[in-house]
Amino acid sequence: MINPKSFFKSIPTEVKRFLGKALLFFIVWKVVYNIFLYDSKYLDHPLTTHVGNASAWLINQLGDMEGFTAKREVVKHYFEGGVNLNESSAIYHHDRIVLYIANVCNGLELIVLYIGFIVCMPASFLRKLKYIVIGVIILDLTNILRCTGLIYLREYYEIYFDFAHHYLFNTVVYTATFIMWYVFSRKITLKTKHIEKTVQAG
Structure with missing residues (x-):
């Protein structure tokens, strides 16, 4: 049976330091987000709107597809007898709703986790900055492609959507x-x- 204390001591110091920084970063982010930024106009709203507009624009460029637009809308969700109002980026094909892109789908959480990993790893400031900028752009583009694919499947091949x-x-x-x-x-x-x-032993 593994002794937890011995196992912890066997972990290299740099690894412990990284895990400690990562845990602290995650806790601070969750506290700041849930208290100050949840469903705010500072991060989620602009990012969700950007993803919706970019996805609608992109799918309009594919082949003969056209008529897709994105609108900011308040969506009602009924949960345990109550009503929750959440703003989403609604994707329409002409005048028919196709998909709602909610704040939880805008990629913010994943971008923050990616940045947190980079920040906590030992590297020069310029190298971290380069990978953060490039990584955020790639993750944003990947999420736009994901949402564009979901719009396409919802409209034309709904059997594969889920x-x-x-x-x-x-x-x-x-x-x-x-x-x-x-x-x-x-x-x-x-x-x-x-x-x-x-x-040294070698």
Whole structure:
């Protein structure tokens, strides 16, 4: 049976430091978001509107498809006898609603997690800045492509919509995130006492 105390001591110091920073970053983000930014006009609303407008524009450029527009709308959700009002980016095909892009689908949470990983890893400021800027752009474009695909499936191949929404497209987005994390971290060398002792012993 593994001794938790011994296992914790065996973890390299740099790894412990990274995990501690990551946990702190996650807690601070959740507190700030839930208290000050939840359903706010500062982050979610502009980002959701941007994703909706970009997705509608993109699908209008594909082949002979046209007539897709995005509008900011308040959507009612009934839950446990109460009514919740949430603003979404509504996608219309001519005058018929096709899809609602809610704030939880705008990619903000994933972008923040990506940035948090980069910030907590040991690297130069310029390298972190470069990967944050490029990564945010890639994640935003990936999410726009995901939403465009969902619009297309909802309108023309609805039988595949649920599978793509819950599994396929989410897998693509998370895979893109992990690939960027891997590319960023592969040149980082963790200099720990454990590694130095191993080198000296050799």
